[in-house]
Amino acid sequence: MSISAEEVKKVAHLARLAVPEEQLEGYVRNLSNILNLVDQLSAVDTTGVEPMAHPLDMMQRLREDVVTETNHREKYQSVAPEVENGLYLVPKVIE
């Protein structure tokens, strides 16, 4: 299985990654190689094998519904680039 240059661009855009035009071909080749490697797994007969959602064959442990966290806003916001009135500030997202 191979991936096209257009698909690489689209995936990069969705992941907000900048891929310089001159490196595009390298990404196409490397990603296609990875997909080919994964494709080889399809050769294994998995009839009757239940798909796993997680590599560990275990079940999720659940937490009791109790509030255990206290307010540490000042600490967290001390490393934020910009804050105001307790809010984190980010570049404007709507026009």
Place this chain on the structure above:
Amino acid sequence: MEWETVIGLEIHAQLSTNSKIFSGSSIAYGAQPNTQANLVDLGMPGVLPVLNKKAVEMAIRLGLAIDAEIAPKSVFARKNYFYPDLPKGYQISQYELPVVANGHMDIELEDGTVKRIGITRAHLEEDAGKSLHEDFHGKTGIDLNRAGTPLLEIVSEPDMRSAKEAVAYMKKLHALVRYLGVCDGNMQEGSFRCDANVSVRRPGAEFGTRAEIKNLNSFRFIERAINHEVERQIDLIESGGKVVQETRLFDPDRDETRSMRGKEDANDYRYFPDPDLLPVEIRAEDIEAVRATLPELPAAKKQRFMDEFGLNNYDADLLTQNREVADYFEAVAKACGDAKLAANWVNGEVSKMLADNELEISASPVGSEALVELLKRIQDNTVSNKIARDVFAAMWNGEGSADEVIDKKGLKQITDTSAIEAVIDEIIANNPKQVEEYRSGKDKLFGFFVGQAMKASKGKANPNTLNDILKKKLEG
């Protein structure tokens, strides 16, 4: 040629837990910004989500109430997209194996027929934070208190054929989640919100292309938004255009939906199982433990109210929309022994005063026992139904119990026939013209005499006694 509307709803119900779905932060509403956002909620590197047991139980609860299948093994997935109020760059949701699948709920249409609406699935997910677009010198403010709040997204089949059906379904589900205690249903605070998928087609044809209307947070808006969207789509198609699959936002001020541009490729969410979370196992005994705690559900309660109390469909329906109202009614009906009287008062004065004052019944200044005392005074003819309304208003304003108000204001009904006779005699003497007209066949004037007599007795004359005496005297 006619068009058929096709509607499916996605409803987000915020679960009434104490803590978030994957962290121990509080979800209490109205806290100072970011004071309920810890390292997990902020999406800091190296933290892990741990699932809230109560959220899973609540999902099972809803699943059982809509006759759905509860997945023995359920999986959480990452829904990937970028937005500043989603710190991790993905929302933890469910994709292939939701907790709840294949349920249904029956709604009643205006003509009384019952229609079954399929519920495809209900899955657990975390809410995002809030973006505040007021002017922070050209920036956007982010409050992450809401990030990680547990949501149950309840997805219907495209089974609804009009905005009215959609509203009926939404109201029914709204009542249900509150009965179950899984969601407070507060639409203003966003605890219960709805996205509508709307399309039109010629009857019998394939489904048309749908548009999704986002964030409808009142029953009134959803009806208006759907009707406007349907009109827009029909106009578009009839003038040779094509509906495009897109997300639209309802603007209640302009009464229109409009496209949310720039979201075209955002629909590619690249779901995959979240490696931070193992599959959730729900055993048969877990399901039975939840089933044992289910309350009587609205449909069953309504039927029981009709059977046990002889209420009509309309009264029973109104009284079972809300569990607290139903409990209040039942307490009153049992204590006073007249269910119809109790229903009239709870659906009448009590509901009216609650609505006027924007109160829930739990906060009513007139409790069920206080109302019973008043209804007993109607039953023993101490006051008429009309005077009782004045007494109720006084009780509402904290002027005392029914008996205290009746006593203090001298509202005791006059049942003494001689007193009523005296009043009527005077009215007959003062209105010879009307008496003559009445006697010559103008029956309608009877109401005039009743009005005069009531006025003269300040409303305190017993209406039945008054009618009897008046009739006798007029026929003279």
